[in-house]
Amino acid sequence: MSRAVVKLFIYLMVITISLPLWAKNTINSVRVWPSPDSTRVVFDLNDKPDFSYFMLKNPSRLVVDLENTNELKILPGVPPKHQIVSKLRYSKPKNKQSVRLVFELNAAVKPVVFALAPTGPYKNRLVVDLYSKNKSTAVTSSTQIAAKNRQLSQERDIVIAIDAGHGGEDPGSIGPSGTYEKTVTLQIAKRLERMIDSEQGMISRMVRSGDYFVKLNTRTNRAREKKADFFVSIHADAFSSPGPNGASVWVLSLRRANSEVGKWIEDQEKHSELLGGAADVMKDAANEKYLAQALLDMSMDHSMKTGLSVAEVMVKELRKVAKLHKKDPQHASFSVLKSPDIPSILVETGFISNPREEKLLKSANHQERLAKAIFTAIKTYYLKNPPDDSLFAKLKSQYPTKHKVRPGESLSMLASRYGITVSKLKQVNKLSSNTLFIGQELDIPQS
Incomplete structure (x- = not known):
């Protein structure tokens, strides 16, 4: 193999290895999910995200950096019903290959940021969960x-x-x-x-x-x-x-x-x-x-x-x-x-x-x-x-329980079972005798 061929082979290998470093990830869409005491923002990407984040105070902000990623031209607006996030915007990235996203916040939050692998209808995702530290923001x-x-x-x-x-x-x-x-x-x-x-x-x-x-x-x-x-x-x-x-x-x-x-x-x-x-x-x-x-x-x-x-x-x-x-x-x-x-x-x-x-x-x-x-x-x-x-419970006490008489049952037996007197049972059901009939329906008053 000539020296020129070897050099060309090495050059092609270097190019092949370097391609992933030059290839940029892409933000395809951004979805914002409100809830009474938290907000979830999901970034849909072509590839697995390489990310980092940190918080800033006065005013309160969350900053997320995505390495080797292209910007989405238009970020979604945040509806007024959100209690936590007031605005999502870009800021100056730390290098030319990265994207910096800034979440402007209305309240103190606990951020949870993680990547999700492709599943079902979704590709790679970066999920940003912002949990309010002030539960009074919850909406009823x-x-x-x-x-x-x-x-x-x-x-x-x-x-x-x-x-x-x-x-x-x-x-x-x-x-x-x-x-x-x-x-x-x-x-x-x-x-x-x-x-x-x-x-x-x-x-x-x-x-x-x-x-x-x-x-x-x-x-x-x-x-x-x-x-x-x-x-x-x-x-x-x-x-x-x-x-x-x-x-x-x-x-x-x-x-x-x-x-x-x-x-x-x-x-x-x-x-x-x-x-x-x-x-x-x-x-x-x-x-x-x-x-x-x-x-x-x-x-x-x-x-x-x-x-x-x-x-x-x-x-x-x-x-x-x-x-x-x-x-x-x-x-x-x-x-x-x-x-x-x-x-x-x-x-x-x-x-x-x-x-x-x-x-x-x-x-x-x-x-x-x-x-x-x-x-x-x-x-x-x-x-x-x-x-x-x-x-x-009060309503139940106002209405009697129904009981259908079965073979072998008597007034004294039912009175004992339900904790009431025989006379009360006869009075409620307007019985003139102690005789019962199979299938007869009785009202059982509350004891």
Whole structure:
């Protein structure tokens, strides 16, 4: 091989190796997602971003540098509804090959900046999450403000936390015609919100009220902050093929329950948050950990039983309006079901990957029927099992329980079972004798 050929070969090798260094990344688009207490900004790029960032004060700004990257000609404006970011702009870069982005901020924030690899419809992304350090910036929906202003003389509302799955940068599953799960779940959630807030003695609390992302591990925390009695998470299922269809209801698996209780026990702040005053009483006790374990076990047991009871009713209600994928409640380890102190269920409203069900899930009429089934199941359970300090408990005390007489039952037996006297039972039902008939329906007054 001649010297000239060798030199040419080496030159070509150097050029080939250097090409990636000369090639520039490109910002294809920028998407801004608002939420009540945070803002997410997503940069869509051709290649994996090489980035760094730092904060500046007076005024408060976040500066992000992207190495070896071209500018996007026009950056999006920031809508007035944003509580955190007032403006996104460029600034003088640290070198000719880089881009410097400046986030002008309205409040103190905690920035979280990270890259995401290509997945689904997205290419490479740089995500900038800005979390407000001042929780007072959180916005309350007009529906919730109206609900808060409802005054009950003594009895409180039963609080239902509604979690619309996915949101913002996370679209969830995507249907054959391009329908996003996050859109369907929020639409059904808002219908459920309206039904609950229209029911005297019940009130809703939305985990997310718009198209923004909420971390999975904070969704039940938000429900706890809102003092929720019950948590329902709404989703739409998907599969790799279009065949599977039908709705299903999921509750926490026993294995996950035991795991979560163990985590709470090891975290002093967590079980103090959960146990409230009981944690203060146990503070100096040598057996605090074991007492906390017992209390948490009881709390989790109650939550799981309540969740399963509601799920069983919900399956029956969903059967009236939709095809079922599973005829009984299913047990799983979903993150949103893990709270030991809040009874929780997850409802898969149908398979968005099935063309027929995708069309149904987009239908306002079908969404309304699904929301009605979810609402009816929750209401039915709490009418029978209301919290002692709730309006539902007062309403229940005003209406007698119905009992259908079965073979072998007598007035004395029923009086003993329900904790009332035989004379009271006869008086309420206007009975002139102690004789009962099979199938006879009796009113059982509250003891």
